[in-house]
Amino acid sequence: MSNDFFDPNEQLNRLKNVENSVGQQHFNHNNATETDVKLLVNEKISPAKFKPHPFLVNTYEANSLTIKAVRKDLFAAGSELFADLEVKHECSCGKLLDLQFWKLCPYCGKLF
Numbered sequence: 156m157s158n159d160f161f162d163p164n165e166q167l168n169r170l171k172n173v174e175n176s177v178g179q180q181h182f183n184h185n186n187a188t189e190t191d192v193k194l195l196v197n198e199k200i201s202p203a204k205f206k207p208h209p210f211l212v213n214t215y216e217a218n219s220l221t222i223k224a225v226r227k228d229l230f231a232a233g234s235e236l237f238a239d240l241e242v243k244h245e246c247s248c249g250k251l252l253d254l255q256f257w258k259l260c261p262y263c264g265k266l267f
Contacts, residue, residue, distance in 0.1 A: 194225075205221070226258050
């Protein structure tokens with residue numbers, strides 16, 4: 156797999172060219188907004204899971220390996236677009252992952 160997939164600029168270019176089932180642009184990048192999300196360590200959270208913080212806005216809890224593994228330059232554009240950009244990968248630990256979200260396995264820590 157090309158390393159271009161992990162380049163945020165390349166991802167943005169891919170998003171600009173994705174069309175829906177009727178040939179219309181799937182993602183309106185002209186109205187894009189940037190959102191900062193804070194991640195706090197909570198080792199009680201299962202791997203690859205995020206739990207909204209009970210009172211801090213735009214803040215989620217996750218275990219330390221999950222925080223280390225998650226890509227920090229994600230594009231959030233709705234679940235349909237995530238499905239269009241899906242890149243499945245089975246880690247050697249047996250977990251099936253979507254590479255658009257992870258830079259290493261959130262279960263075992265192995266690099267892809």
